[in-house]
């Protein structure tokens with residue numbers, strides 16, 4: 001296990017409204033087509049599962065999921081570029097899956113860019129299976145890119 005995962009100061013916390021500015025700074029750094037702060041505040045307002053991973057006061061990652069009618073949808077999982085490859089993405093994802101089960105979901109779905117091999121690796125390793133492709137679902141500079149649809153039965 002990576003040393004950072006054993007650090008007692010590394011903890012997961014529910015995201016708060018006051019976290020949104022810091023989350024947005026990471027979001028902008030990590031995605032070419034980032035969410036807006038309004039999307040995060042809306043997710044918090046409607047009660048989606050929104051979590052941060054913190055090392056002391058610094059947010060190192062975050063994840064967002066909706067759960068309704070027995071289905072969970074993972075909407076965002078993101079880790080600070082300088083802290084990747086240490087298992088933080090896996091830890092955030094596991095927290096979402098635990099919560100999905102607690103909220104009565106029996107299936108979890110998500111979409112990922114076809115070019116995002118790291119995220120695909122994370123999801124496959126966690127047990128997600130490909131169930132389809134949405135052609136041209138995401139914008140890319142100068143065009144569109146497919147989304148791979150993934151699902152996991154809890």
Ligand SMILES: CC(C)(COP(=O)(O)OP(=O)(O)OC[C@H]1O[C@@H](n2cnc3c(N)ncnc32)[C@H](O)[C@@H]1OP(=O)(O)O)[C@@H](O)C(=O)NCCC(=O)NCCS
Nearest residue numbers: 077078079084085086087088089090112118119121122125
């Ligand atoms: C995807 C992301 C969340 C992974 O976070 P992370 O903390 O680096 O992931 P972990 O360290 O928990 O790695 C878990 C698994 O992901 C895969 N993975 C991680 N880094 C990888 C890399 N550089 N190359 C290939 N696979 C990789 C591996 O399967 C890994 O398992 P392993 O360590 O047993 O090999 C992170 O890269 C990220 O924030 N990317 C930008 C935002 C994004 O694309 N989010 C996904 C949107 S759907």
